[in-house]
Amino acid sequence: MSFDLGLTGSIGMGKSTTARMFADEGCDLWDADAAVHRLYAPGGAAVAPLAQEFPDAIRDGCVDRAALRDAIAKDPDNLARIEAIVHPLVAQDRAEFRTRARAEIRVYDIPLLFETGGEAEMDAVACVWVAPEIQRARVLARGTMSAEQFERILSKQMPSDEKRARADFQIETDTLDHARQQVQDVIRQIKTRQAHA
Structure with missing residues (x-):
């Protein structure tokens, strides 16, 4: 168990x-920050949905974290919009780790x-x-x-x-x-x- x-x-x-x-x-180790990096990388699951909401935050096929920070600085309500997209994807990544992990x-x-x-x-x-x-x-x-x-x-x-x-x-x-x-x-x-x- x-x-x-x-x-x-x-x-x-x-x-x-x-x-x-x-x-x-x-x-076995799951790292929340590393999961976000995977989601933001080219082909990552967060790229397409964030591109729809924040097209200026996508550079070379990946999410530009500095651009997201700028979007939040301009309008603090954008944080909730970003989290609504990213948090469920992070939770899914964590659930996949849980099924793969073999350590006690x-x-x-x-x-x-x-x-x-x-x-x-x-x-x-x-x-x-x-x-x-x-x-x-x-x-x-x-x-x-x-x-x-x-x-x-x-x-x-x-x-x-x-x-x-x-x-x-x-x-x-x-x-x-x-x-x-x-x-x-x-x-x-x-x-x-x-x-x-």
Whole structure:
């Protein structure tokens, strides 16, 4: 019997690195961001429906994320229109993964898990976290966004403390070794729980 573990955490908390650790331990991994990239790529399932609604957002047969962001900046109502197209396709991609996955533990890397109510589909949720000053330093060190953009993203996400309080497991990503130990501990706990189910 498979176990579905949702993995979430705010921007810059180390979620992608932690997700790879679960995969290294033999878990099957589904990545929400990677699913969106597949849907937006040439021939992806989101290209045609988004082209109908936002023709300016299609470049070279794929969805231009910057153009979608511009459309949202011009009219915030466009976000709901985009989500109405993309979210069902992401859900379908996740369902297909669920039927293909063979590992005992299936991990779902979903940044906005709680914000979208996705925890209802999971057997448990693990939240990655780190001190706010480390989070901020990590994000700004990437050089891909300004402090203002970082604050804007944070304002749209559920506060990290609230995510941690709602999660079944917490994984602090202050160091790689510490994070890996906690990932292994979460897997042990799940396997013990499965053995007694």
